[in-house]
Amino acid sequence: MFAYILRRLWQMVPTLFGVMLLLFVLFNWVGGDPSYILAGKSFSADTLANIRHQLGLDQSLPQQFLIFVRQVLTLDFGISWSTQQPVAEILASRIGPSLTLALPMLLVSLLLSVIIAAIVAYVRGSLTDRIVTLICTLAMSVSALVYIIAGQYWLAHKLGWFPILGWSDSLATNLWYYIPLPLLLGLVVSLAPDIRFYRSCFIEEMGHDYVRTARAKGLSERTIMLKHVMRNALIPVVTSLMMSLPYLFLGALLLERFFGIPGMGNEVLNAVDRSDFPVIKAITIYVALATMLFNLLADIVYKLIDPRVQLK
Amino acid sequence: MMKKRMLVAAITALFTMAAQAADMNKVLRVAFNVPETGFDPAKVSDTYSGAIIENVFDPLVSYDYLARPAKVIPNTTVALPAVSADGRVYTFKLKPGIYFAADPVFKGQKRELTAADYAYAIKRHLDPTINSPWSFLVDGRFVGADTLVKAAGKGALNYDSPVEGIKALDKYTLQLTLTEGNYNFLQILAMPAFGAVAREAIEAYASNTNAKPVGTGPYTLKEWKPGSKIVLEANPNFRKLVLNGQTLPKVGRVEVSIIEEEQPLWLAFINKQLDISGIPQAALQEALVIDPKNPLNVKLQPKYAKQGIQLERKKDLEVTYQFFNMQDPVVGGSAKEKIALRRAIAMAFPRSETIAAIRRGQAVPMNYVIPEGVAGHNPAFKGAVKYDPAAANALLDRFGYKVGANGLRTLPDGKPLSIEMATGTSGIEKQWNEYWQQAFDSLKIQLTFKYGKWNELNKANRQNKLQMWNLAWGADYPDGENFMQLLYSKNAGDANSASFRHAEYDRLFEASLKLQDGAERNRLYDAMNKIVVAQQPWIFGDTRIRSSLAHSYVKNFKLHPLLNTTWRYIDIQK
Amino acid sequence: MTNHTPLLAADAACPASRSLWQLGWQRLRRDRIGLAALWVVAAFVLLALAGWLGLAGSHWRHEVAKPNTPPALFKHYGPATVELTAADIDAAQQHHTSTADASAATGMSAEDDPLAADMAAAQAAAAKTAPASTAVPPHDGSLVCGSDSRGRDVLQKVIQGTATSLLVGLSGALLAMLIGTVLGALSGYFGRRVDDLLMWFYSVFTSVPDMLLLLAFSAVMSRGIDTVIMVMALTSWTGTYRLMRAEFMKHKCREYVQAADAIGASHRSRMFRHILPNVTHLLLVQFSLLTVALIKYEAILSFLGFGVGVTQTSWGAMLAEAPAELLQGYWWQMAAVTLCMSLLVTAFSMLTDSLRDALDPKVQ
DSSP states (O other): OHHHHHHHHHHHHHHHHHHHHHHHHHHHHHSOOTHHHHTOSSOOHHHHHHHHHHHTTTSOHHHHHHHHHHHHHHTOOOBOTTTOOBHHHHHHHHHHHHHHHHHHHHHHHHHHHHHHHHHHHHTTTSHHHHHHHHHHHHHHTSOHHHHHHHIIIIIIIISOSSOSSOOOSOHHHIIIIISHHHHHHHHHHHHHHHHHHHHHHHHHHHTSHHHHHHHHTTOOHHHIIIIIIHHHHHHHHHHHHHHHHHHHHHOOHHHHHHHTOOOHHHHHHHHHHTTOHHHHHHHHHHHHHHHHHHHHHHHHHHHHHOTTOOOO | OHHHHHHHHHHHHOOOSOOOOSEEEEEEEEEESSOOOOOOTTTOOOHHHHHHHHHHOOOSEEEOSSOSSOOEEESSBSSSOEEOTTSOEEEEEBOSSOBOOOOGGGTTOOOBOOHHHHHHHHHHTTOTTTOOTTHHHHTTTBTTHHHHHHHHTTSOOOTTSOBTTEEEEETTEEEEEBSSOOTTHHHHHTSGGGOOOOHHHHHHTGGGTTTOOOOSSSEEEEEEETTTEEEEEEOTTOOOEEETTEEEOOEEEEEEEEOOSHHHHHHHHHTTSOSEEEOOGGGHHHHEEEOTTSTTOEEEOHHHHHTTOEEEEEEOSEEEEEEEOTTOTTTOSSSHHHHHHHHHHHHHSOHHHHHHHTSTTOEEEOOSSSOTTSBTOOTTBOOSOOOOHHHHHHHHHHTTOOBOTTSOBBOTTSOBOEEEEEEOOSHHHHHHHHHHHHHHHHHTOEEEEEEOOHHHHHHHHHTTOOSEEEEEEEOSSSBTHHHHGGGOGGGBTTTBTTOOOOHHHHHHHHHHHTSOSSHHHHHHHHHHHHHHHHHOSEEEOEEEEEEEEEOTTEESOOOOSSOSOOGGGOEEOO | OOOOOOOSOOOOOOOOHHHHHHHHHHHHHHOHHHHHHHHHHHHHHHHHHHHHTTSSSTTTTSBOSOTTOOOGGGTTTSOOOOOOOHHHHHHHHHHHHHHSOGGGOBOOOGGGOTTHHHHHHHHHHHHHSOOOOOOOOSOSSOOSSOBOTTSBBHHHHHHHHHHHHHHHHHHHHHHHHHHHHHHHHHHHHHOHHHHHHHHHHHHHHHHSOHHHHHHHHHHHSOSSHHHHHHHHHHHHOHHHHHHHHHHHHHHHTSHHHHHHHHTTOOHHIIIIIIIHHHHHHHHHHHHHHHHHHHHHHHHHHHHTTOSOOTTOOOHHHHHHTHHHHHHTTOOHHHHHHHHHHHHHHHHHHHHHHHHHHHHOTTOO
């Protein structure tokens, strides 16, 4: 197990290198030149050259890449090219709000979707199952954009049930005052596909021979459902959960933009808009690391749930 | 009115010890729709950062809040400066007893504002390591400054070495000597970028001056979450400033949120989560009753008027224009058939329709390079071509832009004709592009769009790679020179984005620099405008009229043509 | 975007592929919901075809009514805003000039204009031809879905949007599947070095946030349907890759593949003539899942400003106009698009479910 983890960690090095290469190529190619923003509306060629020099843009590409490598090794991405604030501070201030929205959403969504999915899988083919499946399918068919626009307009503005937008420094205020509407809209978007997916996982498991064997042994349906089906069906659930975790850091871009949540998603968009390469680099590297770590974690959890899984 | 203003000036001139007037329980909530960048006056140039800087720092002179047209008045000085006969030497006398906001760098001492602080602040704009976006306003302007800049090379400026043109004669006297007379100099100094900074604060926070603004202005920066929230608090050390018998500022705390989407911005104002707000384009008709006979005659929709919401309007000191790259082989050049091509495109663009549909009538067509409200504007001049797509087509026919087999026009020499227009990707830009597409369709000229971020397009334009692009220019100071220089050949590729080069225009421009605002200069400006109209480097756009709203409990709400914000004058009485 | 792939692949005892398809079709025919969904999807595809061929919705750029006319059925529910016209602006300007000093009006005179003679001739020529008739738009208040901010028929736009969005969804999915299948096949079939390399490529792509890839790809390419398709394919091939890699790994050890090897079938033949038909049913399901995801993806792309250009429209482009319209109370464009999109996506999802059941070899 330990050797396996070590090997997997070691395998992350080339992947990370690939990510860096891809990012570097992409943003030197298309990322835009931030010096044209910093220089203002009227400037001389000297000013431009000076700015490029200060940002290190006048160095050769291999040199710039080496700087990038050093930044990744030290996890110090310097200061933002746009606001000149330390990148670490920017990210630190953004991660909190992102998680304040994403974690409750993940937990509530997971809990609700697994329970509902298990119930409808259990009563597979019944009217309840059909209605739930239909509702989910319908709910999934509407664009997230429509939910957000319409939700904010009607629920917050017309009905006045929620504040339009906002964010405070207090976690409690955020949780009970500002989060509910974005959370609700986020749930509407994420719940339906999750229920459908988990339902199919459960049904898949219920069709296996071992379930039939268990039934034949005379075990109660409840025991079969909880002890056998649940346990095995959790594997894909865990995988999909782990795969979605890194995206928590990025947050829900649209929700953040419409509800004034100072999270990571909006920061990415602004950074790209301003060609703020240090911020883009930092976010990408952290997300990539998180993705890889959670993938590893998913595999380990796999093993813990299902001892038959061989870790290669 | 006049009397009152003089009284105000007299009272403002009286200074006493600083007294905290602001009520810290009063909070003013406003929003920006674009993220700010930082608060070092020498490092940033965007409007939104400027709005904060304006409230934290004090320039030498500023604008009267009430006077229209805008009038420069002393700010931290006793009076307007004494100017030498040749218009080159300005001597400012500072009011004693003005103190910087408390900050740890001052180690608990009260730090008085001195003439040296202004000298330092101005020199910073020349420092090669700072790369001030405002350096174009000070480069070559002060006697002896060039040698200092040259000596610095790529390194930091030596602030201690004396400069003839920027001199603190004593603690309260600042003497600025210009290389040549400049009638706009005071207006330049009134810009927030030239507010006084304390050298020890700048040096102590050298690595992060953007986050640590320390000034003498009415507010101090309390909290900054880049791109999401800015909180200002009244500066207890602020000098006594009185308007209409009330000590300013009144409001203890200003909270600025960044809200980029139109829907939440507007709904937040309507639901009283914001106290003051502009009206997003989409909400204009929802908020205002616009008289079709005269679209500038607007009033609030009854449902909002009933709530006591206040409406204030101002005409921006700006022009918007679509320029042609005059160095481009297809759309540029001064040959007759090139002028005809540009003229035809201008004639095919349904400008009035865009003003009706996109601006919702809240703009006036531009007819002169200098907009209304800026010295040198000529309201009688009609520079824009008439909308006439049929004549535009006939004009192209005359010059041999024949319609080919594919239904599209070719160049007179038979080569295919395709024009590329640079544009951003926002929804509003898409609305404009639909009209441009319509204009080009009506001319049967192929149009493609080059999409890009602003900085990428700006770079491409400087490298002479664009053909057409839409820009807006807002006044840095309300003088015609700030606009006429947009087509001066020495600014080609920079502020002169069309890279327009015309010897006669240059000659007239250089002559106009030597003149003060008046009939003689206006004549030159008229002649220059005729050249612009004849050569058509620009398609004239429009000048927007902005509406701002405030809830009933916001008092003293008024817009100023040049000041970004008027927070210090505002009171809240809920 | 594509996390929810059916990784739980069928472990069939390899029946002849034709019979699986026949069996599937039989099952689908018995499934009334599935069949209905199929008809709906087919209807949409027909509509889209008509859109592509210019038989329907080709006049969507014509301004046929006053701006923001409510749908015929809801004539009285639209906000009573007066829309300004170009004539209003012109009239106001005229008025403004005459109240000022008309005699002082100056501008460029003939001697200043190098084109004076040509302009006069052109204006004369233009005057001779038919006077520009800016006739009042014909239908007012008779449009089924109302009109948009430029007076264009929302129904026509929706039809054209359907064509574009379906095209984008289908071709995006097809392209993504193509990339995913080829790479997945190579990776799963050859294993070792090839697999290592492609797996590396895959993990790099999955580790970079989708949104960054999207912003980056969109920045280099111009706007248009082709760009949207490319961007989508480039950011969503990974799910298919993973699925196909696993399938090819599994199948290459099967007897039938080894038998093919024995009779001297080439690698290519073994990969694409022998294994591929046995996994097509998975691809079909994957394809419909992806199509649905991409149709919704396009809406977000358009909102962020990376949608189609001004000479094209799509559901996403129409939805991107929705926030501004809703603020003014113009709900019909959003409603029309949402309804249409919802119908298609629901039908597509149900068809996918039915297909999955019908093609599942384990279900008897």
